[in-house]
Structures are given as C-alpha cells and as structure tokens.
Amino acid sequence: MSETKNHPYHHGDLRRALIGTALDMLATDQNWTFTLREVARRTGVSHAAPYKHFRDREMLLRELARIGFVRLGESMTEAMSLGLPSTRARFTAAAQACVGFACQNPGLYRLMFSSDADKTIDPQLHDAAMDTFGILLRLLRDGQQDGSFRPVAVSALAAASWAQVHGLAMLAISNQLLEEKVGSAPVPASLDVLLDGMCRSD
Amino acid sequence: MSETKNHPYHHGDLRRALIGTALDMLATDQNWTFTLREVARRTGVSHAAPYKHFRDREMLLRELARIGFVRLGESMTEAMSLGLPSTRARFTAAAQACVGFACQNPGLYRLMFSSDADKTIDPQLHDAAMDTFGILLRLLRDGQQDGSFRPVAVSALAAASWAQVHGLAMLAISNQLLEEKVGSAPVPASLDVLLDGMCRSD
DNA sequence: TCCTCCATGTTTACAGGAGAAACTTATGCG
DNA sequence: CGCATAAGTTTCTCCTGTAAACATGGAGGA
Numbered sequence: 329m330s331e332t333k334n335h336p337y338h339h340g341d342l343r344r345a346l347i348g349t350a351l352d353m354l355a356t357d358q359n360w361t362f363t364l365r366e367v368a369r370r371t372g373v374s375h376a377a378p379y380k381h382f383r384d385r386e387m388l389l390r391e392l393a394r395i396g397f398v399r400l401g402e403s404m405t406e407a408m409s410l411g412l413p414s415t416r417a418r419f420t421a422a423a424q425a426c427v428g429f430a431c432q433n434p435g436l437y438r439l440m441f442s443s444d445a446d447k448t449i450d451p452q453l454h455d456a457a458m459d460t461f462g463i464l465l466r467l468l469r470d471g472q473q474d475g476s477f478r479p480v481a482v483s484a485l486a487a488a489s490w491a492q493v494h495g496l497a498m499l500a501i502s503n504q505l506l507e508e509k510v511g512s513a514p515v516p517a518s519l520d521v522l523l524d525g526m527c528r529s530d
Numbered sequence: 531m532s533e534t535k536n537h538p539y540h541h542g543d544l545r546r547a548l549i550g551t552a553l554d555m556l557a558t559d560q561n562w563t564f565t566l567r568e569v570a571r572r573t574g575v576s577h578a579a580p581y582k583h584f585r586d587r588e589m590l591l592r593e594l595a596r597i598g599f600v601r602l603g604e605s606m607t608e609a610m611s612l613g614l615p616s617t618r619a620r621f622t623a624a625a626q627a628c629v630g631f632a633c634q635n636p637g638l639y640r641l642m643f644s645s646d647a648d649k650t651i652d653p654q655l656h657d658a659a660m661d662t663f664g665i666l667l668r669l670l671r672d673g674q675q676d677g678s679f680r681p682v683a684v685s686a687l688a689a690a691s692w693a694q695v696h697g698l699a700m701l702a703i704s705n706q707l708l709e710e711k712v713g714s715a716p717v718p719a720s721l722d723v724l725l726d727g728m729c730r731s732d
Numbered sequence: 733t734c735c736t737c738c739a740t741g742t743t744t745a746c747a748g749g750a751g752a753a754a755c756t757t758a759t760g761c762g
Numbered sequence: 763c764g765c766a767t768a769a770g771t772t773t774c775t776c777c778t779g780t781a782a783a784c785a786t787g788g789a790g791g792a
Contacts (some may be wrong), residue, residue, distance in 0.1 A: 359645055363749055441700065443561055443640060483713030488694065488720030496689070496698025498643065502774050510684030518690030525727025540740055540787070565778060576742050
C-alpha cells in the first residue's frame with residue numbers, strides 16, 4: 329500500500345509547484361502565516377525540499393509578491409486597453425483595476441506592500457514593482473501631452489495618484505470603506521475628487 | 531551574587547512594562563517579528579508571565595496598535611490646533627502630521643493597518659481607529675460649513691482624503707517616494723493636487 | 733492578629749516550526 | 763559505462779507559542 333502515489337523521486341517542477349501551493353494558501357487564508365513545512369506537505373514533498381529552491385521562507389514570499397506585481401500590471405494594462413475615449417477614463421479604469429485586483433487578492437496585495445516583501449534586498453521584486461509603477465507614470469505623461477492633465481510636475485501627479493489608488497485599495501481590503509462611512513461608491517467618488525484636481529479646468 | 535536584582539515577586543505594573551518593551555522593540559526593529567518570550571525576557575520576567583495580561587501574542591499586538599491610533603490622533607489634533615488661518619491649512623497640517631507620524635513610527639504605523647491588528651475582533655482597537663478617523667471627518671464637515679470645501683457628499687471627500695493620506699504614509703515609509711520618482715516634496719505637492727479637487731474653485 | 737483567597741508570578745511540559753547537515757537518488761554528460 | 767551534481771529525504775538542534783500545575787504575597791474578613 330505504499331506505492332499508490334507514483335511520485336518519482338524528483339518532482340520535476342517543484343519550484344513552480346511550491347509557488348502554486350503558496351499562492352493557493354495565500355488566497356484561501358488571506359494571510360501568509362502559513363509555514364514552509366505546510367507548503368511542502370501540501371505539495372507532497374519533505375519539509376526540507378523547499379530549501380533547494382528558496383534560501384528561506386521570506387525568499388518564497390518575495391517571489392509571491394513579485395508575481396503579484398506582474399499580475400497587477402497585467403490587470404491595469406488590460407483595463408486601459410479597452411478603447412476608452414479619454415485619458416481620464418483610462419486613468420479611472422486603471423485605478424479601478426488596481427482596487428479590484430486588491431479586493432480579489434487581498435492577501436497577495438497586502439503581501440506585496442508589506443515589509444515581508446522587502447524590495448531593498450531583492451532586485452527582481454524591486455524591478456517588478458517599478459514596472460507596474462511605470463504604467464501609471466506613462467499614463468500620466470500621455471495625459472499631460474494630450475492636454476488632459478494639468479502641466480504641473482508629473483511627480484506631483486504621480487505621488488498623488490499612486491497614493492490615492494494604493495490608499496483606496498488598502499482601505500477597501502481592510503473593510504474600512506463601509507457604506508455608512510464613505511458612501512456607496514467610494515472608489516469612483518474619490519477618484520473623481522482627485523481627478524478634479526488633476527485635470528485641466530477648461 | 532544572585533540577589534542583586536531586588537525584583538519583588540510581583541512586578542507591580544507588568545502589563546504596562548510589557549507594552550513598553552514591545553513598543554521599544556517595534557521602534558527599533560521596525561517590525562513585529564519579536565517573540566513574546568523575548569519581550570518577557572527583556573522585561574525581566576518569565577516567558578509565561580505575559581499570558582496573565584494578554585490572551586495571546588496577537589492581543590498584545592492589537593494593544594500596541596490601539597495605542598498607535600491614540601497617539602496618531604493626538605498628533606493630528608495637535609497639528610490642527612496651532613491657530614492656522616484656513617481650513618485648508620489645517621487639513622494640510624493634519625495630513626502632514628499623519629505622514630510624519632508614520633515616518634517616525636514606521637513599524638507601529640504598519641502594524642496599525644496590518645491584518646495582525648484585526649479590528650473586527652477587538653472593539654477597543656476598532657473604536658480607537660474610528661476616533662482617529664473621526665478627526666478627519668469633523669475637519670471635512672467644518673470645511674464644508676465654512677465654505678472651504680465643495681459641497682459634495684462628505685463621504686466622497688472622506689474616502690479621497692483618507693485614502694490619499696494613508697497612501698502617502700504607506701509609500702513614504704516604504705521608501706517609494708524617492709526624489710527621482712516623485713519630486714522633492716511629494717507630500718505637500720500631492721496634497722495640493724488633492725485639495726485643488728476638494729476646494730471650491732471660486 | 734492571623735488566615736485564607738486570588739491575582740500575578742514561575743516552572744515544567746509538549747507540539748510544532750526554521751533551518752543546517754548528512755545522506756540518497758536519478759539523470760545528463762563525458 | 764560511470765560519475766558529478768541537482769534535487770529529494772532524514773535527522774538533528776534550537777526556538778517558539780501556549781497549557782497546566784505550582785508558588786508567592788498582599789488585601790480583606792474573622
């Protein structure tokens with residue numbers, strides 16, 4: 329009865345399998361308190377096997393975060409490429425995609441911006457985060473060039489909108505955007521307030 | 531040489547002492563990975579003593595977060611009560627106080643908004659957070675009454691500014707407001723963008 | 733005054749986790 | 763064919779969280 333599981337000694341693609349298991353647990357529990365041993369167990373390997381692919385538990389977490397940034401970028405890019413009429417509409421679409429991503433992947437989103445995913449010690453993670461930030465930056469520049477956004481320093485627009493969107497996402501997944509506090513559609517409402525400040529008033 | 535430490539069997543105020551030690555470690559390490567045993571050790575008591583005051587480790591963390599919200603509220607209130615001329619100026623002062631608090635207490639600020647400080651299972655923590663949010667809300671209402679802020683739904687203003695300030699704080703303590711990306715004074719710059727959208731344009 | 737209760741400590745015990753080290757297996761390459 | 767090596771496993775040590783049983787000493791009643 330010991331050989332029903334025909335697992336070959338070598339898994340074949342354990343690294344990817346571990347990441348998949350960990351992403352599943354992150355999505356299920358909405359936190360990353362899982363132990364590395366549990367990940368190994370669910371993947372069907374010994375508790376020491378993961379160390380052949382990740383130096384330590386945090387290295388796995390950083391890889392999850394990196395994947396999160398890639399996926400977030402894809403979501404935003406997709407939302408923007410729907411043939412929307414105005415730059416303002418594309419901005420709103422991207423922002424809502426970001427908040428939507430956070431709401432659908434709260435654990436992952438939190439991890440991406442937590443201190444457990446330290447970007448200062450992981451160039452790949454840092455680059456992935458910067459690439460996603462770059463999507464926003466390009467949108468803002470385009471908007472300034474086509475006259476949609478005010479010609480103030482793009483850095484001010486970037487800081488304001490990055491903070492705004494990230495703040496909305498964090499508050500949304502913390503259930504702090506309850507209707508009785510901030511109305512029924514706080515995300516578009518507050519984006520409109522911001523855009524009123526960002527857009528040319530002519 | 532064993533009785534130099536004249537510690538009486540009963541500490542006297544262990545609860546407060548543990549909180550103090552934990553706050554110190556949080557400030558030093560800028561994270562809350564410290565173990566409960568380490569907190570006990572540094573406070574000079576046995577590793578089980580903390581359990582007489584906190585059901586588990588997370589209960590201590592929630593108490594730290596609660597204290598954080600109280601202190602943040604104090605900072606904001608203090609910043610607003612400096613006889614500033616306009617509501618807009620008071621808003622900016624409060625927002626900068628919030629970001630400043632986050633920068634000076636990055637670990638604590640992160641903890642306050644992390645899932646390890648679960649507000650849904652701790653009424654005291656929830657209330658403390660709501661009290662601090664209330665400061666912002668009152669400021670916005672006052673500003674609408676005196677005509678500083680546009681008479682749109684206060685919930686939209688609240689969501690926008692809460693998100694903005696929180697987002698700025700989170701980005702600031704994550705070192706994601708680097709000068710080459712968002713200019714030299716991103717906080718006032720982005721607050722101005724937001725305020726341009728919030729304030730009456732007459 | 734003395735005794736007893738109870739909140740607040742301590743000691744002991746145990747189940748798990750992180751990670752290192754040493755061992756095993758299979759696989760690709762000369 | 764034979765072996766170096768990547769990728770697994772086993773075993774080990776140290777640490778943690780937390781429960782349970784025990785100790786202490788101060789406060790309040792007889």
